[in-house]
Structure formats: structure tokens, C-alpha cells
Amino acid sequence: MNKLAKFLRALDSYHITNGDKFDLKDHNPDDDGDLGLTKAEGAKLLKTVKKRLLELQDLLYANQTHSVLIILQGMDAAGKDGTIKHVMSGVNPQGVSVSSFKQPGPTELLHGFLWRIHLAAPQVGRIVIFNRSQYEDVLVTRVHPDLLQHEHLSGEINSPEFWQGRYSDIRHLEHYLARQGTIVLKFFLNISREEQRERLLARLDIPDKRWKFSPADLREREYWDDYQKAYQNAISETARPYAPWIVVPSNHKWYARLVVIGAIIRALQNLQQQAPKPAPEVAKFLDDYRTRLLSEHP
Template sequence: MDFKKYLVEGNKKVQLQDYATKEDHGFTEDELRDEILPESIDKLKELHWRLHAAEKRGIVVVLQAMDAAGKDEAISYIFSNLTAQGLKTASFQKPSETELKHDYLWRIREGLPARGQVGILNRSHYEEVIAPKVHKDQLKDEMYPEDMEKDEVWPMRYRQIKDFEQHLDENGFEVIKFFFNMSKEEQRERLLERLKNPEKNWEFSFNDIKERRHWDTYQEAFEDMLEHTSTDFAPWYVLPADDELYSRYVITEVMVDCLNKIDPQFPEISDEDQEKLDEAIEELENEEN
């Protein structure tokens, strides 16, 4: 797969209309579901085992999108296949009262993975350059320098976020970011399905409708975010999210590529431990039933 076509070049003007929300990739739904995705996930699973065993590097995966774009489903479909000990998932919504008393990156730290883990941020620190930009009343005076105008906050935060992600990268944690590029019509259909299907009513929030009314403003905020925060050390990938199965395939292949570059290896056993291992094998083999 040529997943690099979904990669956002840093500091290059981004217009989401230039990225497909669905494309003719040549696979049938059955092929993706029954053959291609399982094979890709198996590769990811094996590499993740090695990452977890080595405990030298970690990966931070950022998922951002409008409501109903498929983030939760991608987590369940892909990452539930990985060993639980090597996986950490965190979801970030509107900041709590306690979180608002700290800097906006403070709450993210708790969701970061340890070495040997893949950490999934279902929404993330990027909420702080999206929601407050759309709903300007969310940005309080105490959240930025006194001599700064509100419009100057966003370039400052983009720089801070890039510094934060570079810090993670330089300390052994890869950062990979996926934006689910869903069409407005597709969101409409998915929200209607949630409303009309009794088995999916629990997924629906009336706030989804409220936020949908700001669709165009959100798209502008996403474009600005992608343009100013995609870097070599923490790239953004724009997924054709109207096609859920294919988007999951892109995510999996990007993850496999990242892990192949890390090339984690199972730890080598020392001579002393090998001797103990041989003794344990001998003891068990000679044990009376």
C-alpha cells in the first residue's frame, strides 16, 4: 500500500477538500474484511509482541475527528487484537475543573504509554486547538499571556505541541497521528442510524447535533491544525473515513511500517538465566505425574 499519499506535508497549505473521504482502492468489502485486514493485523500483532517484550521504545497514536467518524470502532477493530499489557487507551473530552487549573498539556501525560506499549489517544491535546477555536468563549484569559491577543494563541500552541511531540520522539516514543476525514453527508447518515436504531441509541449524544451546526468552522480548524503540526517526527495521516474498513487498513499498515522501522527484538537470555532455564526444563520433564 502507498499510504504516503495520506501523509500531510508540514507547513504546506491544507484543504480537506483535496483529500478524498472515499476512494476507489480496488478492494471489495469482503476482501478487506476477510483477507487483507486480518493479514495486516496479524503482522501488527507480531511486531507489537516484540515491542512489548523489548521494553525499549513506545508509540503514541493520536486519533482526531468529528463525531461518528469511526475512532472508537477503529480502536476496537484493530487494537483489541494486541496484547493488553502492551496497550494503553485514553479518551479526552471537555476538560474537568481540576484539569482547567493546570496547563492544557498536563492531562495528556497520564494517557501516555510506557516503553513497550502503544498508547491510543482517542482525541488528545489537539482538542485544545480545535474546540476553543470553534467556541471562542472556552478560551479564558488566564490560559494565555496577558499581552497576547486571542488570535495569537493558536500559533503559540502549535509550536508548544510540536515541541512536546519532539520531546516524546527524542525520548524513544514515536508519535503517529490520524485524522478521520469524513464527509458531512456520511456523518448525517451515521447520526441518523444512531438515532433510529434502538441498539445504537446509547451511542448518540445531543451534543453531536449541536456541534454539527459548526461543521465549516471545524473544518477550518482541522485544516489549520494539520498544516501547522504535521512534522517528520510526528506526522499526520488523513484517512478516507467514509470507508471504515479501508481506513482501518491504512492505520494498520502505517503502524506496521513504524514498527518495522523500530525493529524491536525479543530480549536475549543471559548465560546465567539460560542455565536456570535448562534446570527448570529438566525439573518439569522429570516431574512425576
């Protein structure tokens, strides 16, 4: 089996379209696809495939029929910012934007939890990246239900029905987006607890990276097992063919980036887009105009 076939098969195994049998424990964060690639070779390969992503983005932008929503979730230091920087730096900024969903502010809290999500949903022809997303509302609030008291909610909160309602609302939102022509891809950057420890230590050792820390991040590490459980639930409840989760082995950054870009490229290729052809009367006009430009005095 050649490397590409092997990689595509690995991609399939990370792709969750039905959560019923999903078990996060089956996913090894250390997996590197067994491609026999070194970190340097992986980085070189990424550079090559980024060119393909740019071509596909051009077609997406030109056709104005579809859009792409990329959701990035993961524990602190899992590589969300790095993925955006290294994977998406090749695309045309005119067609892409990033929305970071931090703790909701006062105006956001006056609306339903999906309000700010809808506002940021992609226009046709565009790629939008969510750095954290609607899933925070079934992850951080699930681990810390006392945060719900800041939301203006009626009815019983933090009951099993409450969480089922949120999962259902999220599924419906994504189904709607998919029906409108949005490709929804949800990436969980899966690192091990030990890998997080090493990355946090490395960050603490580099003075220029200390700004990325807040004491809150370090406290969240104490809730590691609760977060794993919350991810397990969120993924199994919301993985659907129209909005798959891709569980990305992320202990090796170079491999995680290849998996993310691979999944995006594959989804865009499935659209089988071509450069749009102008209507015959427009083509005729363009030909005539070309003739006119050619006959102008230089």
C-alpha cells in the first residue's frame, strides 16, 4: 500500500459520522499514521498540499454555491492556534475568516447560546474557522455547571434533558447549515495528558510564550477526566454525516496538521467544482471586448 492510500485510510478511521459506537479511548493521540515520515518530511508535505487547498478555495469562492465551516476544539495547548496558523496561512485571506469564541460577554448572554454562532456563520463562497465554538456550551459549562448561572435561562438547568436539548439544538443548527450548502467539519485535536504537561512546561520555559498563560488554563488541567467525558458525550451526540467530527491524533503537531488539511481538501474535492463558465451571451460580450482592447492604440 502506498503512503497516500495509507493516509486516506487513516483519515477514514478518524472521521466520525455516527456517534453510537464512538469511544474516545479507541483513539490514540500518539498515532502518526505509520507513514514512516519524519517531522521535517511531514512539514515539507504540508507545504505541497497547501497549494492544492488554495486551488480548491479559489473554486469555492468563484462558484458561490457552498461554504465551509471549520470548527476547532481541543484542550489547552492541543494546537488550535498553531493549526490555524500553519494550515490556513496558504489560503486567500479574502475568502477566509476566523472567529474566536471566548467567554460570552454581556450582550451575548442576553441571547440564546447559538446567537453569536449564527452571526458568524459563513457567507456563500467563504471559509470560516471557529477557534472554539458552540461546543464550549456543552464542554466548559458541562464541566463547570455553576457557569450556567451567568446565562439567563428559564426552566430546569443542568438536568439530563437540558443537555439533550443543547445537543439537539446544535445538531439542528448544523443540519440547517449543511442544507444551505455549508460543509461543516469539526476537528477535535486529541492530545494526551502527558503531552499537555510537556507543552505547558515548554511554554513556561520560553519567556516569549508566557503571555499565552492564564492561571485559569492551569486550573482547567485539574479537570482533565471531566473534559474527556464531556468530549466523549459531545462527539457521540453530534457526529452526523452532514457534520462529522474528525478526531485528530495531535501529539505530533506535523501529523495533526496533515490530518486537518487532508480532511478539508477531501471535503472540497467531493464538491467536484469547476471554474464557472460565463453564459453564452456574456462569453460573446467578453470576446468582443477583448477584440476592442486589442485594437486600442497602445
